[in-house]
Each structure stands twice: as structure tokens, then as C-alpha cells.
Amino acid sequence: MRVVSLVPSLTEAVAATAPGLLVGVTDWCTHPPGLDAARVGGTKNPDVPAVLRLRPDLVIANEEENREPDLAALRAAGVEVLVTEVRTLDQAFSELERVLVAGCSLAPPRWLDEARRAWAAVEPLPELRAVVPVWRRPWMVLGRDTFAGDLLARLGVVNVYAGHAERYPRIPLQELTASGAQAVVLPDEPYRFTADDGPEAFPGLPAALVDGRYLTWYGPSLTRAPAELSAALAAAHRAAGRAG
Known part of the structure; x- marks a missing residue:
């Protein structure tokens, strides 16, 4: 599978789970360091033609960080775009599972369970x-x-x-x-x-x-x-x- 991530958080999430899937990321995707993937511009101004040249099976995005006209252009070119909404911790957990399991066809990663436990234990x-x-x-x-x-x-x-x-x-x-x-x-x-x-x-x-x-x-x-x-x-x- 070939994945382009337009969201730094989701880039790190995919890279930590199955780094070989990522073929393109934004200039703001700083984690993990040394990520080997093509850079396709910023979150607000991605280079849509550059994304398309990577022939992604999936582009992952976020309703707050990315602009709808860019996402619409990708869809019009026939690319599947998964758009997340994350405004609470519970949403973060459910959207991360949607991206990784439903979107990227991966097993739920161990770090996601560890994160749930860490926040459940908060005093x-x-x-x-x-x-x-x-x-x-x-x-x-x-x-x-x-x-x-x-x-x-x-x-x-x-x-x-x-x-x-x-x-x-x-x-x-x-x-x-x-x-x-x-x-x-x-x-x-x-x-x-x-x-x-x-x-x-x-x-x-x-x-x-x-x-x-x-x-x-x-x-x-x-x-x-x-x-x-x-x-x-x-x-x-x-x-x-x-x-x-």
C-alpha cells in the first residue's frame, strides 16, 4: 500500500506502526526523524501534482489542518482521501484506529493500547x-x-x-x-x-x-x-x- 500523509501527527502514527507504507509527507512532518519519504509541501499548501505523481492508494488528512479545496482536487483525480476530525482525546483514539486499521489495513498497534492505559491512569x-x-x-x-x-x-x-x-x-x-x-x-x-x-x-x-x-x-x-x-x-x- 502507498500512503501520503498530510498531517504530522498521523505521519508519526503510521511511521511508528508500518513505516514502509509512507511514500509522501509534508514539510512539517518532523517525526520520526530521518523519515524516508518524499516531501509534498505544507499542510495548508500541499503540492497536489506532486502527491498525484506518487500514485498513493490513500491520502490521510485532517479537517482542521488541511484545506478542503486541496482534498477535493485529490478526490477529483481519483485518489481516496481519509479525513479525520480530532477535537477530544476519545476522538483521537477512535480516529487513529480508523486510520491505521480501516484505512491502512494494519493491526491495532501496541503503542495505541499503551496510550489509552496512560490516559486512563491520569490523576x-x-x-x-x-x-x-x-x-x-x-x-x-x-x-x-x-x-x-x-x-x-x-x-x-x-x-x-x-x-x-x-x-x-x-x-x-x-x-x-x-x-x-x-x-x-x-x-x-x-x-x-x-x-x-x-x-x-x-x-x-x-x-x-x-x-x-x-x-x-x-x-x-x-x-x-x-x-x-x-x-x-x-x-x-x-x-x-x-x-x-
Whole structure:
């Protein structure tokens, strides 16, 4: 079978399960390192003719990360396109199984069972009210109905903007700092927040710097995500407690 993945998370999932299937991936597909597959452009601007030249049996995509006109062009050329929707952890597990088992005709991988067990064993921290920026210039945060928001909620984080009408609202910084949050959670993707770029905008608030792959990717990283995210959040929680 010949598979092209237009989603970094799904690229890692397929590569960890049956790497020989992948013949094309996006420029943003960074895991696993050294993946031997043709690059076909970005998630938002894939090179459709390049994808077609690879003669894929299946293209896997995501309704949030990829654009419908590109997917429609692939379908019009006779390519089967499997489009996922992942806005909760439970959806991630079911969609990963759909991609790997129904789409790629593989057996359910061991890492998927390990990820389910890891999240079933999660003991959330006491509630921590937080804002979760994903971009700056302009500032954008997690709003309602997001995969990352669902993961954080399972770990005890109360997202201040979880009830916002938009999924990724633009919020002025002065509003963020006056939101009543106890902490700020700063992932390193899609915007690369670091210790020197992000926390200084929120004076007085503890900052949890988290690996964006553990927060936003659905794939083998889900096995380690609970422990990695919990450790970062626990430090912010302790600091918030001292501040309170």
C-alpha cells in the first residue's frame, strides 16, 4: 500500500506502526526523524501534482489542518482521501484506529493500547485556572472544542477561555492578564514560546512551558504526554499556590 500523509501527527502514527507504507509527507512532518519519504509541501499548501505523481492508494488528512479545496482536487483525480476530525482525546483514539486499521489495513498497534492505559491512569491536579496562548502578534489562545484543551482539562487545567464562541480567539494581552488566571500555559508550537519569549508578557503569573508535541499531537506521543504535561503543570501549580 502507498500512503501520503498530510498531517504530522498521523505521519508519526503510521511511521511508528508500518513505516514502509509512507511514500509522501509534508514539510512539517518532523517525526520520526530521518523519515524516508518524499516531501509534498505544507499542510495548508500541499503540492497536489506532486502527491498525484506518487500514485498513493490513500491520502490521510485532517479537517482542521488541511484545506478542503486541496482534498477535493485529490478526490477529483481519483485518489481516496481519509479525513479525520480530532477535537477530544476519545476522538483521537477512535480516529487513529480508523486510520491505521480501516484505512491502512494494519493491526491495532501496541503503542495505541499503551496510550489509552496512560490516559486512563491520569490523576488530575487540583484545578488550575489558566490561559493557553498558541500565538502572539496577535495573541491567540485556546478557546472551545480543541484537542489540546481536552487534554489540559483531563490534567486539572481550567481554561479561562474554554467557553469562548471561537476555537482560537484573538484576545488582547491586557485582557489576558486581567482574566483572573492563576497561570499561563505556553506550548512551543505552533508559536515557539520559550523561557525568553512569552512568560515576560504575564508578570506575576507562573508559566508552564510545555512541549507542543505532547499537547497537540495525536499519535505515539500520547503514551508519554500525561507524565510530561503533568510535570510541567505541577511546577506551575506549586508556584501559583505560593503566589496565592
